[in-house]
Amino acid sequence: MEEVFSKSNYNTTNNNIKPRVAVVSFPWASYVPYKFLSDVLKILEPICEKIVLIDGNTERVNIASKKVKVRDIGVGMHYLKxxxxxxxxxxxxxxxxxxxxxxxxxELIRVRKDIDVVIFYMAYPYYLLPLITSKILRKKTVEVVTRSKSKSFLSKIISLQDPLLFSLLDGISPESKSLIKELGLEKYKGKLLPEGARFVDVTRYTIKKKLSERENIVGFIGRLRKEKGVMEFVRAIPIVASENKNVKFLIGGDGDLLNWVKNECKKIRNEYKINITIVGWIGKELPEYLNELKLLVLPTYEDAFPTIILEAMACGTPVLATPVGAIPDIIKDGETGFIMKDNSPECIAENVIRALNHSDIESIAENGRKLVEQKFTYEGAIERWSNIIKLV
Structure with a gap:
């Protein structure tokens, strides 16, 4: 047992020693987390000696480095429906x-000799046992916080474990500063680490069609789940169309509400003769879809750092969103995008019309693109994550 409980050989005082990191995630049914996980591995590759990925559904992860060793647990979650x-x-x-x-x-026990730091990324709220295991193995532990304050009853019940998780962790890295206040992380000031924001590939997510050349297509792209506000977006469509009959709508994504979205949109098409396109999960074609939109809408109830916002802004697409999680850190109303006070169908419709009619919409889109180029580069992400690991 002496070997199991041996101290980590990672010496943070020696900058020449690269850390050996285990990235632990949860085997979600959705494809979205695996896209983010792929970005994290790309960030860690130049700053780590070795990376061990522990997760299920690992065939969904884009792994381009030989440094990454995959330990697939052979379990994948499903949608309840x-x-x-x-x-x-x-x-x-x-x-x-x-x-x-x-x-x-x-798996953590099996790879204990090969790791110094355990990063829990998109593992919340189902990582208490792996966290305890990591502490027993005397490994440094970090959670990159990718969530906002819980709103639903079930989420609030699950969040009761948060004080225990935060007390056990060695480091807490919020994706954005606003999450510190929203989640009450001030009390863990000694554990707070630099922001764990990812990056946007601005060579891929770029402007291919000028905003002035695009049709009035308003889109929702994301997980089709209740907390994302997709139901409210669908219900806002007839209200928007009553004000502007030239607006078309696009919905992209997958999730528990896919069938509901299809059925409701079919009813709206039949009753109001509105042009609505549902494309399902969008993969590599995402930049092309974003370049067709005049406005992207995110009426989410809860979110931490929705990357789709940055990807849209990089493509010169203005974003209208609710002020939750890190969104207010990115979008300043009338400057880098548009903010709506709530996600009621009436509020969504009112602000969609406001955004589409805004006299400076092209300047706002340009400001959004510049923000992404300045703050969310690959090089900047490497620096942030390097500091996270050094300071834990």
Whole structure:
């Protein structure tokens, strides 16, 4: 047992020694987290000696470096709607959730000699057992906080474990400064680390069609889940169309509400004769879709640092969003985008019309692009994450 509990050989006082890092995530059903995870591995590659990825569904991750060793736990979550009856689906989901934590913990034990730091990324709220395992193994632990304040009843119940998680962690890296106040992280001041924001590839996400040349297409792109406000967006469509019949709508994404979105949009098309396109999950074609939009709308209830905002801004597409999580750090109303006070269908519609009719919409789009180029480069992300690991 002496070997298991040996101190880490990672010496933060020697800048010539690169850390050996384990990245722990949760095997979500959605494809979106794996896109973000791919970006994180790309950031860590030049600053780490070795990277061990512990997760399920790892075939979804884009791994371009030989430094990354994959430990797939062989468990993948599912959407509750995918399995019938619903109560069985919920029981199975719970069993897989527990099993995934056990398997991740076992993998941490197996790779204990090869790692110094454990980074929990998009593992919340299901990483308590792996965290305890990491502490027993005497590894440095960090959570990159990718969430905003819980709004739903279930989320609030789950968040009761947060004080325990934060007390066990060695470091806490919020994706943006505003999350510190929103999540009450001030009390953990001694553990706070630099922001764990990712980056946007501005060579891929770039302006291919000028805003003035685009049709009036208003889009929602993201996970089709209740907390993302997609239901409110759909209900706002007829209200917008009543004010401007030339507006078209695009919805891209996947999730529990996909069938609901399809059914509701079919009813709206039939009743109001509105042009609505539903494209499902968008992969490599995302920059092309963003370059077709006149406005991207994110009426989310809760979010930490939605990357789609930065990707849209990089493509010269203005964004209208609710002021949650890190969004106010990125979007200043009338300067780098548009903010709406809430996500009621009426408020969404009112602000969509306001944005489309704004006399300086092209300047606002240009300001958004400049912000991304200045603050969210790959080089900047490498520097941020390097400091996170050094300071933990």
């Amino acid at each position: 995918d399995i019938k009856p619903k109560f069985y689906s919920a029981i199975l989901w719970t069993v897989k959730c527990i099993l995934s934590q056990v398997k991740i913990s076992l």
